[in-house]
Each structure stands twice: as structure tokens, then as C-alpha cells.
Amino acid sequence: MLFNSYEFIFVYLPITFFIYFYLNHKKLTEGSKGFLVVSSLFFYSWWNISYLPIILLSMFFNYTIGSYLSKCTDANKYIFSKLILIFGIVANILLLGYFKYTDFFIENINLVFDSDIGLLHLVLPLAISFFTFQQIAFLVDSYKQEIKEYSFLNYAVFVTFFPQLIAGPIVHHKEMMPQFANIRSKVINYKNISMGLFIFSIGLFKKVVIADTFAVWATTGFDTATTLNLFEAWATSLSYTFQLYFDFSGYTDMAIGLALLFNIKLPINFNSPYKSINIQDFWRRWHITLSRFLRDYIYIPLGGNRKGNIRTYYNLMATFILGGIWHGAGWNFLFWGFLHGLALVVYKVWSSYGFKLWTWLSWLITFNFINITWIFFRAQNWDDAMKVLGSMFSLNNIVLPKFLASKLSFLEKYNVEFGEFTVNIRGDMSIVIWLFVGFVLILLFKNSMEKLKSFKPNIINSFLFVFTFTISFYKLSGYSEFLYFRF
């Protein structure tokens, strides 16, 4: 079930909300948790019920291992518990690897050895990358004795809580469970409802109005256009840059808003990432909970920055390449991760010499780097990436709008044409306006989390809520999945 669907907003959500609080009102705390787990699993199974056994098995397995690790306080059993932890992590990675990377692995074996092993064409179970990472974190935290939680029901709530189940934010057990245990979270809180609905409607608007508008141009430019002129290539890449941000941050806003309805505060996941003035800054603002996971469970265990510069650079590269491959089984994702790792290394070296740039120049370089690297992230193959990238930096394919022909006709001697300047991406003049709006929104406006922080129940916020919700309501009639559902 999608957050941006009538059945979710008008059927599933109200029913779940009212039954959950009714059970709490009747002091049936365990019953309310049980109900939340069942309804979250129903939400999950809506797409495909065949995924259900996978998440259930994964939950039982990790709960068993985690419970053992958290009870294992005896120093004599240290080595054994470490082995159990390794076993748990490897099992999780194997599960993820089987579904996500088997075909990629076979394809490369076939390529290298010129063999003809058949692909398995496995369908990636929904949310597997997210719930696997979340549970690996649980195992590590259990091993470190940071978790004192033995109830399977509580664990099931932690894993399946529907607002964050499908695409995060990736949460820690220790930041979620005390909230569910808090007595205050068991009664309806109107302040949280206002704030939750406010942020939910902003997220919905970001997704169905802004991201889905950019999606048309991005999809046409990347997937179907055979050639692109200079403007179309830039419009394609920028459209995807905006689409991805508004889609994923819109989803996160909706998740945060939904959780608030249940008096649960999810961690912030985006903090105006396109305002970043360097690549390190970007990774502190983009998909923050993934960055936190990669830092805590990969970068720091590898040694972080404690073992000298060279080792730090190596750790950064390894972390980002793994981060890239987490997003999808493909060389493009690996290359995207490699580029970001490399950029961080370059930035570290640069900073270590104390060099500084003007803020606007730093922003320009950072934004363009991110925009260009998203091309590798988005393109389905190398040729598509080169089609977009090549046209972005070629001066032989400039087409300008017809209405400029009379004023700029002298450019014709430099091979500049005047005509249908967005025809290959099914665009018109509105694309220019939307790109402008995109820049204004990412650079000049407060982000949704800042708006939530300063939320007051006043007329302006009411107008914003009514406007975003009503427009989104009318835009809901099409089916549009979130981009991060496929990762």
C-alpha cells in the first residue's frame, strides 16, 4: 500500500489509528502493540503477500540471535558471542545478497568466463535493504549490551512499524522502544496529530505534485530519448536531481508525520542537502540515517580516522563503495559510490591544507558534482549515462526556443539552432519554470523539518496544510511508487 493512495489515507490509516488508541484506552497495551504489528504486516503484504514469510523469518532469526547476545554478559563467553554476532550478520547479508545481488553476480561471471549460467530473475522483496540494515544494527547493539529488550512483540513493533518499514528512516532499537513504552504515547495527542498531518501533507505534496512532475522529464530523458540537446540534457539531469530529493524527502516527511500520529518521533533524514557547500556537508544532510548506519557499523569498525590519513581514505572509499552497492546491484551504483568516496577523500586532503573557496563557488561545485553523479545512479546502463552526460558538455547540439530567434539570430553561425528545444523529453516552457521553482524551493525555503520545529497552529500553517493536502488529494488518482522502494 502506498502512502500516496486513497486506500491508505482514507481507509487503512484511520482504521489503524482509531483501533490502536481504542485498545490503549481500554488499557490493552499488549493488544495495541499486537494490533500495530498485524496491521503493519497487512500494510507490507498489500504489495505481495509472498514477501511476508521472508520478513517474518528474518524477524524470528534476528530476535533469537539478538536475545542471546544481549543476555551473554559472561566474559568467558566473549569469543562465542562474537562468533554468534558474525554468524547473525553474515546470515543477514546472505539473505540480502541472495535476493539483491545473485543475478548481478551471475551476469559478471558469464561476462568474465564467457559462460552461460541462467539468471534467477529473483524479485527483490520490498524493503529488504532497510529491514536488513535495521536488524544488523540491532544485533550489533545487542552484542554491545546496549539493548535490554527481550519481548518479541516489542521487537516486532520495532521492525514492522509501518511508517518507517518500507524505506526508512533507518532507526535504532534504543531510540524507538522507550517511546513505545512511554505512557504518554498511549493517549491521543492533538498537538502531535496537527504536526503529523501538517508534515504528512507537505510530504505528500512534495511527492505527488513536485517529484512526479519532474519524473516525466527525467524518465523520458534517461530511458526513451534517443538524442538530447544541451538544454534537454541539463533539464534531464536536474529533473532527476529534484525528483529524487522531493520523492525521498517527501516519503520521509510522510513517515515522520505518520509516526507522530502514534506519538513516535522518527529521526530526521534530510536537512536541505542541496544547500551543502561541500561533499562532507552533503552527507551530513542527505539520507542522514543511512549515513549514520554506514558511519557506525562500517566506517568506525574499519578504523575510522584513528589509524592515519591513508587508512582513513581507504575506509572512506570502502564505506562509500559499500553504500553505493547497497542502493542496487549494478556497476553504476558502485561507480556512484566510488565517485562520492573519492570526492570525500579529495575534500579531506584539500581541507587538511587549509584551502577555502568562496561559499557560492563551493556550493556550485558541490551541487554540480551531486547532479552529475546522480546520472550514474539513475541511468539504466552506461550508454544512457553517457548520452545525458555527453550532451550536457557538448556545444554542437544547442537548440534555443524559437521566440529567441529574432533576437539571437547571430548565434546561428555558431551552429546554434532555434526550434523545439525540449521535444525529446516531452517538455515545453513549463520545464523552465519548474526548474526555477525547484531551485527556489531547495535554496531559499525552510525545509520541512525546520517548518515542523517551528510549527504553530495558526492561519498560515492551516492554509499551507489545506493547500498542500487538497492539491495532493486531487493528484492522487495515478499510481506512483517511491523511488527508494526499489533499493
Add this chain to the structure above:
Amino acid sequence: MMKHIKWLKYSFSLIIIIIFIVTIFNYKIDSLGIFKNSNYLSNAAKTLTNGEIIAGLKNYDERLFQELIIKNLQVKNDVIAIGSSRIMQLRKQFFLDEKINFFNHSVSGGSLEDYIAIVGVYEFIHGYIPSTIILSIDPWVFNKYNGQTRWKTLMKYYNYEIEKIYNKEQDKLDNIKNGIDISKWKQLFNYDYTISNIKFFKLLSENDNKAFYVTKTINIDDSIKEIDGSIHYPYSIRYIKNDKVQELAKTFSKGNVYSLTKYTTLSNIELFEDFIKYLKSKEINILLVLFPYNPVAYDIFIKNEKYKHVTIAEKYLKDFSIQNSIQLKGSYNPHKYGFESKDFFDGMHSKDGVYEKIMNQKEEVK
């Protein structure tokens, strides 16, 4: 806490009021005639089937209009043509005797589902299928990524006809006849439909509340629908200059050729063949027609490997027609008939001369 309760009450009341007003607006204006509330489309269909030429009709659901036309037919049609906008200029006078009842049911972006649904409308409403059906087959008919979903307006008739083709039980057919179309009611809350209604409301306000008018002559600068269902474009297109046509044709083939993207295999073959088999079992005469593209556009896109299935589709149709003794006329390739760019309005829509030449073709062109 009270402040928040008040805020929620105020905001929700406003949302409910806005949605209520917009819903009433959409229901009342009903620019596409979905709720049969705005009678203009039904009136247009009645006017047309009463033998009058209509003009000025814009921005309407063409599938729904065909349904209303078939519903209001005054005569039993002998010959019908089904296809896309590429055969909208196909007129009775080009190839048929005056006494024969003919109607052109072409719709923009016509796909296989449209062919089936329109035949379904005849069977569903009148219980017969016209004795001759001209199917103008566009190459995208066999492309599963053709992006054509507009046929869903006629989903009920499509489902009905599918059940007939595959010989399903009578109770299932009755269920389809009596079913409620939820997608129709969803239009009340649809953004695009709201925008379309706003535009339509504006149009009515500017034109004395008339969405169309009757004309005695085709020599007027407007969109015209003749009594045989064929159309005439407004003057800007009807008398378009050749250099503009060439420019349009180039643009057409440089971008994504209409409905031919991701055309990597021939799809829908089984359904197409079963449909033809069903029509033959009912002793319906079938004529398959392939209308050519503008040579300027064709020469550019046909060289592209991505569009090789245009040629493959044509070869398949030729082989299929021979194997099944079905008459086939025309070709996607304009050079086979010596057509030039001036014979077209743009990259894929041809002028009257093209239809006359192809429909009156006696020998198969190699």
C-alpha cells in the same frame, strides 16, 4: 491542546468544503460527459447520427463519444472503420457506394483494446457487429509499451467483448453489463479532470454556453466532424505549408516516435489473432489497412535500430493476412506509393489523397 483541536477542526472543515465544491463543479460541468450530466456530448452524438455536420467540438473523451454515437445510431451500419487519428480523414466517398451505411470510429492513439472495445459496444448495445470492419493497424498496436491507456474509458465493453471472444458463460457477461464503474467516479477527484472542467467552463462562457454547433458546409475554419465520422482540421492544419510539414516531420522522428518507444518485441499477437478469428467466426469481412508515415519522418526513424519492429510488424501482418485470406492494403512505407511530404499534415497524419489511393488500390503493392 485546545488550540490544536481548533486548528484541526478549522483546517478539516476547509478541506471538506473545498473538496465538496470541486466535486459538485466536476459533476455539473462534466466536460467529458462521463456522468452523462452535461448533455453536450450526447447532443453532439445525436446531432451527428441525425445526419448533421458538427463543428467546434474540442477537448472531449473520444471513446465516450464513440459509445454515444453507437448508442444513438439511426441506421444499421454495414461498414465501420476503427483505428487511430491516422485514419480520422477516411471518408465514405473515397471508396464506398452512397447506399452503404458507413461510420469511421477512429480515436486518437487507437490500440488493439480500442478495436475490441468498439466492436464490443456494437454487440453490447445493439447485439450485432457490422458486416465489414476496416481495421487500420498502426505499428504501435503490437508494442506493449505504447503507453495507450485511453481505451479504459470503454473498459466495460472491452471486458464484455473479451468474454465473448473467449466464449465465457452468460452470467459473467451479465455481471459485466450490470457492474459499477469505480474509475468513472474517481474522476470527480481527479486533478486533470478538474483542470479540463475549468477549461471547458471557460470555453462555454466564451461561446454562449455552446460546446459545438451545426454547420452545412465544411468550408469553415474549425474542427469539423462529418456525418460519416471523418474529420476536417481547422485551416491552420488543413492548409498547412509544406515547409512546415517537413519541419514537423523531422521533429516527429527526432524525438520519441509516437508510441513506438521500447518496441523490442511484437506483443498482443495472440489476442489480435483470437479477435480476428472471432470476427471471422461471425462471418464478418475484415480489411486490414496500413497507412503510411510522412516519407521525411519515415526515412529518419526507420533507420534507427530501435524502430525495427515497425518493419517486423508490417511483415507479420502481411504474412498473417495471406495465411488467413484477409485482404490487406497499404504500407507504413510511403515510398511504395510514391507519396511525398506534401501529402501529409505532419509526420504521421495524411491528407485525403493518401486515403483515396490506398483504399482504391486493386493490386498488392510490393
